[in-house]
Amino acid sequence: MIAAQRPLVQSLLDGVARIGADPPGITREAYGRGENEAMALLAGAAQALDLDCSFDAGANLTMRWPGTDPEAAPLVVGSHLDSVVQGGNFDGAAGVIAGLAAVAALQSSGVRPRAGIEVMALRCEEAVWFGLGLIGSRSLLARLPAGALDLPHARSGLTLGQSIAACGGDPARLASGVPLRDPKTLGAYLEVHIEQAPQLIEAGQPVAICLANPGNVRHPRIRITGEDAHTGLPHRFRRDAALAGAEFALALERLWLEEDRAGRPMAVTIGRFHTLADRHAMTVVPGQFELSLDLRAYDPAHLAQLEARLQAIAAEVGAARDVT
Numbered sequence: 628m629i630a631a632q633r634p635l636v637q638s639l640l641d642g643v644a645r646i647g648a649d650p651p652g653i654t655r656e657a658y659g660r661g662e663n664e665a666m667a668l669l670a671g672a673a674q675a676l677d678l679d680c681s682f683d684a685g686a687n688l689t690m691r692w693p694g695t696d697p698e699a700a701p702l703v704v705g706s707h708l709d710s711v712v713q714g715g716n717f718d719g720a721a722g723v724i725a726g727l728a729a730v731a732a733l734q735s736s737g738v739r740p741r742a743g744i745e746v747m748a749l750r751c752e753e754a755v756w757f758g759l760g761l762i763g764s765r766s767l768l769a770r771l772p773a774g775a776l777d778l779p780h781a782r783s784g785l786t787l788g789q790s791i792a793a794c795g796g797d798p799a800r801l802a803s804g805v806p807l808r809d810p811k812t813l814g815a816y817l818e819v820h821i822e823q824a825p826q827l828i829e830a831g832q833p834v835a836i837c838l839a840n841p842g843n844v845r846h847p848r849i850r851i852t853g854e855d856a857h858t859g860l861p862h863r864f865r866r867d868a869a870l871a872g873a874e875f876a877l878a879l880e881r882l883w884l885e886e887d888r889a890g891r892p893m894a895v896t897i898g899r900f901h902t903l904a905d906r907h908a909m910t911v912v913p914g915q916f917e918l919s920l921d922l923r924a925y926d927p928a929h930l931a932q933l934e935a936r937l938q939a940i941a942a943e944v945g946a947a948r949d950v951t
Contacts, residue, residue: 629732631732632728635672635728635731636724636725639672640716640717640720640724642668643668643724651713652710652716653714654711654714655709656709656756656780656783657751657752657753657757657762657780657790658751658785658790658793658794659780659783659790661709661710662709665720665748666688666708666748669688669690669723669748672727673690673746676727676730677692678730678746682796683766684797684800684807685750685763685766685801686794686796687747687750688748689747692730692743692744692745695739697743699742700742700812700814701742701743702743702814702816703744704725704744704747705723705746705748706721706722706723706747706749706819707722707750707763708720708748711755714753718823719820721819722820723748726744726746726747729744730744730746754845757778757781759787762775766791766801766807767808768806769801769805771801775787776791776798788801788802820837841892841894841923842925842927843921843922843923844922844933845921846920849919849920850915850917851871851872851916851917852950852951853867853868853871853914853916853949853950854914855906855911855915856912857910858909858911866912867912867913867948868913868950869913870948871916871944871945871950872916874944875940878943878944879895879937882937891924891929892925893922893929893933894921894922895920895922895923896920896921897919897921898919898921899917902915902916902917903915903917
């Protein structure tokens with residue numbers, strides 16, 4: 628039943644890959660051309676399956692296949708279509724396309740479930756575009772933080788509110804704080820997602836059930852300030868911000884390994900790590916250094932402990948290297 632849908636799945640995956648082609652990966656900007664075109668492609672496929680398609684005030688796409696009982700709460704299957712810059716084509720898109728494939732398989736077998744199925748393509752899951760992730764989901768449930776609609780897009784410079792409006796959404800409706808959907812009216816939510824590690828391959832397993840999603844603490848711009856100096860300055864006089872950044876990063880890795888050994892899963896990602904290109908040179912001791920930090924853990928209390936450890940490490944490195 629499912630195997631028969633491979634041509635449909637391959638066609639749609641190939642289609643969204645062409646839309647976002649950006650070698651060596653794909654780039655589909657949230658609330659931009661790539662995400663919009665991917666949504667149009669999948670809406671067309673849904674209509675070919677006789678699904679009813681609509682966009683809500685957050686510009687999320689819902690593709691509905693009614694069940695036999697109109698009173699039964701629907702099963703929602705979905706994910707997102709935006710990507711990070713030069714990301715993977717299956718991230719997000721596979722979850723939306725899997726929903727369409729499941730509906731097509733049920734239709735081909737003549738099965739009509741009691742509860743309807745809603746396939747959702749949620750906007751802007753990736754935090755890279757506005758510095759805030761899960762925007763489509765947050766919009767749906769009235770969970771956008773204060774000021775979110777004024778956040779600028781990383782490329783266009785348009786605010787989130789302007790970007791939503793440009794895609795046919797209604798930012799004023801989102802600003803009202805009223806959910807677009809009542810969670811109590813949804814029977815269940817299922818998201819098929821690629822594994823972002825080779826653990827299943829390592830275990831020889833084709834699929835697994837995710838039991839939890841990690842929370843995160845993000846520091847988009849950490850600035851370390853020391854003092855610019857000539858390369859001839861002896862070590863004891865240096866206030867080298869770059870070496871402080873390196874020491875800070877390695878201390879966080881040691882913390883990560885320590886937590887792993889103790890059976891407390893976490894993750895640290897330093898996505899940006901640099902001196903100032905317009906100010907520093909090969910023969911200048913850098914007095915300023917910047918980095919970004921994403922800290923993740925599954926338990927809120929553990930995450931709070933890790934953030935406290937992070938702050939303590941920053942204070943120790945700062946004192947040892949005379950930087951702030």
